[in-house]
Amino acid sequence: MTIHEAQQQVDIWIRQYGGGYFGELTNLGILTEEVGEMARWMVRKYGDQNLKPSEQQTDIKAAIEDEMTDILWVLLCLANQMEIDLTTSLEKNILKKTTRDHNRHINEQAK
Template sequence: MTIEEAQKEVDQWINTYGVRYFNELTNMTILTEEVGELARVMARKYGDQSFKEGEKDNIADELTDILWVLLCIANQTGVDLTKSFKDNLVKKTQRDNKRHISNHKLNSNKDEQ
């Protein structure tokens, strides 16, 4: 599925089952909440915290929840994420094409840091 197809699928789902989009501010708040849920799982899986009883490692589901809300926000604000992503990739490539390669922190052995 392409990004364009995903945007269309979300729009179709919203218009069929969701009645309407939540307003932009509500979706921004939901996005923040979903990122927090991902952060909780990451802290337990990769950080020093442990999972509480009943919690599970559901990184894929949390990432997909974030993607869903991002697609909603893009749809309701008229952003073509396919075009925007391509433009952003060009921007990053032009800006950072030597930056990371010449970063000694990224290229040195971790034991030397």
């Protein structure tokens, strides 16, 4: 699936099953919430936080994957409702990073 197809599929789903898009600020709040949900699992996998007894059987990688996809979903919603073509914007962003940072990381010493 391309990014363009993902934007189209989310748009179809929102119109068919979602009852329309939430407002942009609501979706910004939901995006923040989803980032927090991903962060919660990541601090348990990579950080110093421990799992609760009820979470011991959780597949953390699958949980992170699910939250990461929730983030992508909300970003796709925001892009659609703000008429942003993420394919074009990603291409521009890669070019910007390449132009600006092409030597930046290669010349850094490992810390």
